[in-house]
Structures are given as structure tokens and as C-alpha cells.
Amino acid sequence: MQNIIVAGGAGYIGSHMVKMLSSAGFNPVTVDNLSTGHRDSVLYGDFEECDIADSVRMGRIFEEYNPAAVIHFAAFSLVGESVSKPDKYYRNNVSGTLSLLDTMRRHACDRFIFSSTAAVFGNPEYLPIDELHPKTPVNPYGRTKLMTEQALGDYAEAYGLRYVIFRYFNAAGHDESGDLKERHSPETHLLPLVVQAAKGERSHIALYGDDYDTPDGTCVRDYIHVNDLCAAHLAGIKYLENGGEPADFNLGNGNGFSVKEIxxxxxxxxxxDFEVKTEGRRAGDPASLVADSSKARHVLGWQPEYTDIEDIIKTVWKTV
Ligand SMILES: NC(=O)c1ccc[n+]([C@@H]2O[C@H](COP(=O)([O-])OP(=O)(O)OC[C@H]3O[C@@H](n4cnc5c(N)ncnc54)[C@H](O)[C@@H]3O)[C@@H](O)[C@H]2O)c1
Structure with a gap:
């Protein structure tokens, strides 16, 4: 059985990936420092509590497991915090990733799958957003992810690193078993916040801006089910196994839904029913962000299963 290191496997998306790898016949080895993740979310494979920047311990983990590939979710991802504490973001997201890549090089592991984000594009110049769209991030979080993408290109050129970059739009939903949850703290994602309001766990939901240039005036986003994201990563592993060249893919549903629709x-x-309070726009929120994922469909043969937003919402409602 091949070992796959899942850096950040105790987090929301990583814990779903761990489960899917295990069902696909791999042994997932979660490496997580539990800074935002949860030990009890890692239900399969091995677990190593370790920071990706700890190159001595990471070296031992690579020696022990001799991984076939690394899937890298371990990062900080709060846009607002990245503005007030950019040092935290550059250190973890950029420097931590470079350290992980160097450990991989030392142990001759050359397959890498990287979680990037729609935030690398900044304000869209056209929709839907394909991989060739200009990349001009408007916050430090997006810049840390873009810098890492650029480093991957240079490492591929110089050291033969073979990578796949996946740029997620809005990850949403839960595994239908109910075993795994989205448990960010603080929670900043729209769907879990609205579900909390529906459960009476928060007094109201804040709607930031209803005067955008969109059909109902509220921001439009592309929601992709977490297991559809993970299925793309599995396809990415096969792609690299079959000798695929370094590549980048945008992952979304291709359908935008407004805040009001959600x-x-x-x-x-x-x-x-629950109260909705309309507040002013938040700085840096583009009106619409919708992915063009046709490259992933064509090259990886990937197809999202949850194309209806109601089905994605049901996976959350029935498991919380
Ligand atoms: N959730 C989304 O909608 C979304 C959208 C775009 C991109 N992403 C990216 O996907 C990845 C996963 O996101 P998530 O929502 O699951 O986040 P998350 O916070 O739930 O998971 C991140 C995990 O990484 C771990 N981690 C962080 N730094 C680490 C380090 N230095 N060493 C070891 N472990 C470390 C955390 O403890 C946590 O378990 C992130 O890289 C994020 O930028 C997420």
C-alpha cells in the first residue's frame, strides 16, 4: 500500500482527503501541528503531530513512510488576519512550504499536490475565471499562495519537482456519513455561518452589501463540495503517477450562487427562518467569483458530483 503524506490532514478539507485516500487503497499519513485542525478528525491512516517547518522531524517521517506523494493543505487562510498579521502568513504559507519541499528533495519524493485558491486572481477581469486569468492578488493570503505557486514552477525547472496546483473556489459541504465536519474557529465561511443561524446558534446572519452589480445585488460565489475537491486530488495523484507534466487547475462548479440565494x-x-442584517460592503470583496474548471474536466477526467447547491447544503444540514 502506498503511503501519501497529507500535510494539514486534520483540517476541514484534509480530513475528507484522508478518508477518500483510505477508501481508494492508499495509506494516508497525516502530518499536522493542530494549529487549526482537530486530532479527532483524522479517522484513517497514521497521524504525526508535527509542523511542516520542523525539518528534522519531517525528515524522520519521510524515512519512516517513504511517501509516494505529498498533498499539501497545511496553511493559514483567513484573509483579514493575513492583512493584520502578514508575518504569520508569509512564515507559515511560504517559508513552511519551502521547508516541506526541501525535505521532499532530500528524500527523493517528487510528487506534490498543492492547495491554492481563487484569491490568487484578485479582482476578476472576466468570468468564468480560467487558469490563464491574470494573477494579481489583493491581500497577503493570496500573495502567499501565488508566491508558492511561483516557487513550484522554479523547483520543477531546477530540481524536477512534479506538481499539480489546485485553485479552490469556495469549498463547502460535509461527507454524508456525518463523521467529518467543517470546524473552523473562527468560522468565516458563509454556508456554515448560515446553517448556524438556522440552528439558532447565532442571533442573525450579516449580509455584506446588497448593491453589487449582480442579479440580486449580493456577491456571487462558486461553491464546490469538499468531496468533489478531494476527488480531483485523487485524479491529480494518478495524473502524476502516469507521468503528467506540472499543471494548474481551477476547481469550482462553474455555477455561481449569490449570498441571498444561499x-x-x-x-x-x-x-x-432567521434574521438577516444588511451591512456595508467589505473591502476587497469582488462582486462575482466563478471558476472555469474545463481544464480539470478535460485533462483529469474530473467531474463534480454535487452540482446542485441544495444537495451541497443538505450534506451540511443533515450532519450538524
Ligand atoms: N476552505 C476553503 O474554502 C478553501 C478555499 C481555497 C483554498 N483553501 C486552502 O485549502 C487548504 C485547507 O483549507 P481548510 O479550509 O481545510 O483549512 P483548515 O484550517 O481546516 O486546515 C489546515 C490544516 O493545516 C494544519 N496546519 C497549518 N499550518 C501547519 C503547519 N505549519 N504544519 C502542520 N500543519 C499545519 C492545521 O492545523 C489544519 O489542520 C488551505 O491551504 C487553504 O488555503 C481552502
């Missing part, structure tokens, strides 16, 4: 759908699915 709120209405949660009301429908939950059969509850």
Missing part, C-alpha cells in the same frame, strides 16, 4: 436555500432545506 440564505434562501438554507431556509428551504432547514425549514427554519
Amino acid at each position: 440564505i434562501d436555500k438554507v431556509r428551504l432545506v432547514s425549514g427554519t
Whole structure:
């Protein structure tokens, strides 16, 4: 059985990846410092509590498991915090990743799958956003991810690193078993916040801006189910195994949903009502972000299963 290191496997997306790798016949080895993740989210494979920047311990982990590939989710990802504490973001997201890549080189592991983000594009110049769209991030979080993408290109050129970059739009949903959850603290993602309001766990939901140039005036985002994201990563592993060249892919559903639509759908699915307070726009929120994922479909043969937002919401509502 091949070992795959899942850096950040105790987090929201990583813990779903661990489960999927295990069902696909791999042994996932989670490496996580539990800074934002949860030990009890790692339900399969091996677990090593370790920071990716600790190159001595990471070296021992590589010796012990001799991994076939590394899937790298371990990063900080709060946009607002990246503005107030950029040092934290550059140190972990850029420097930590370079340290991980150097450990891989020392142990002749050359397959790397990287979690990037739509934030590398900044304000969209056209929609849907394909891989060739200009990359001009508007916050430190996006810049740390873009810098890492650029480093991957240079490492591929100089050291033969073979990588796949996946740029996620909005990850959403839970595994239908109910075993795994989205447990960010603080939670900043729209869907879990609206579900919390529907459950009566928060007094209201704040709607930031209703005067955008979109059909109902609220921001439009592309929601992709977490297991569809993970399925793309599995396809990425096979792609590299078959000798695929370094490549980047945008991952979304290709369908945008507005904040108001999400709120209405949660009301429908939950059969509850809750207060919505309209507040001013937040700085740096583009009106619409929708992915063009046709490259992933064509090159990887990937196809999202959850194309209906109501189905994605149901996976959350029935498991919380
Ligand atoms: N959630 C989304 O919608 C979304 C969208 C775009 C991109 N991403 C990217 O996907 C990845 C995973 O996101 P998530 O929502 O699952 O986040 P998360 O915070 O739930 O998971 C990140 C995990 O990495 C671990 N970690 C962080 N720094 C580490 C380090 N130095 N060493 C070891 N472990 C470390 C944390 O403890 C946590 O378990 C991140 O890289 C994020 O930037 C997420």
C-alpha cells in the first residue's frame, strides 16, 4: 500500500482527503501541528503531530513512510488576519512550504499536490475565471499562495519537482456519513455561518452589501463540495503517477450562487427562518467569483458530483 503524506490532514478539507485516500487503497499519513485542525478528525491512516517547518522531524517521517506523494493543505487562510498579521502568513504559507519541499528533495519524493485558491486572481477581469486569468492578488493570503505557486514552477525547472496546483473556489459541504465536519474557529465561511443561524446558534446572519452589480445585488460565489475537491486530488495523484507534466487547475462548479440565494436555500432545506442584517460592503470583496474548471474536466477526467447547491447544503444540514 502506498503511503501519501497529507500535510494539514486534520483540517476541514484534509480530513475528507484522508478518508477518500483510505477508501481508494492508499495509506494516508497525516502530518499536522493542530494549529487549526482537530486530532479527532483524522479517522484513517497514521497521524504525526508535527509542523511542516520542523525539518528534522519531517525528515524522520519521510524515512519512516517513504511517501509516494505529498498533498499539501497545511496553511493559514483567513484573509483579514493575513492583512493584520502578514508575518504569520508569509512564515507559515511560504517559508513552511519551502521547508516541506526541501525535505521532499532530500528524500527523493517528487510528487506534490498543492492547495491554492481563487484569491490568487484578485479582482476578476472576466468570468468564468480560467487558469490563464491574470494573477494579481489583493491581500497577503493570496500573495502567499501565488508566491508558492511561483516557487513550484522554479523547483520543477531546477530540481524536477512534479506538481499539480489546485485553485479552490469556495469549498463547502460535509461527507454524508456525518463523521467529518467543517470546524473552523473562527468560522468565516458563509454556508456554515448560515446553517448556524438556522440552528439558532447565532442571533442573525450579516449580509455584506446588497448593491453589487449582480442579479440580486449580493456577491456571487462558486461553491464546490469538499468531496468533489478531494476527488480531483485523487485524479491529480494518478495524473502524476502516469507521468503528467506540472499543471494548474481551477476547481469550482462553474455555477455561481449569490449570498441571498444561499440564505434562501438554507431556509428551504432547514425549514427554519432567521434574521438577516444588511451591512456595508467589505473591502476587497469582488462582486462575482466563478471558476472555469474545463481544464480539470478535460485533462483529469474530473467531474463534480454535487452540482446542485441544495444537495451541497443538505450534506451540511443533515450532519450538524
Ligand atoms: N476552505 C476553503 O474554502 C478553501 C478555499 C481555497 C483554498 N483553501 C486552502 O485549502 C487548504 C485547507 O483549507 P481548510 O479550509 O481545510 O483549512 P483548515 O484550517 O481546516 O486546515 C489546515 C490544516 O493545516 C494544519 N496546519 C497549518 N499550518 C501547519 C503547519 N505549519 N504544519 C502542520 N500543519 C499545519 C492545521 O492545523 C489544519 O489542520 C488551505 O491551504 C487553504 O488555503 C481552502
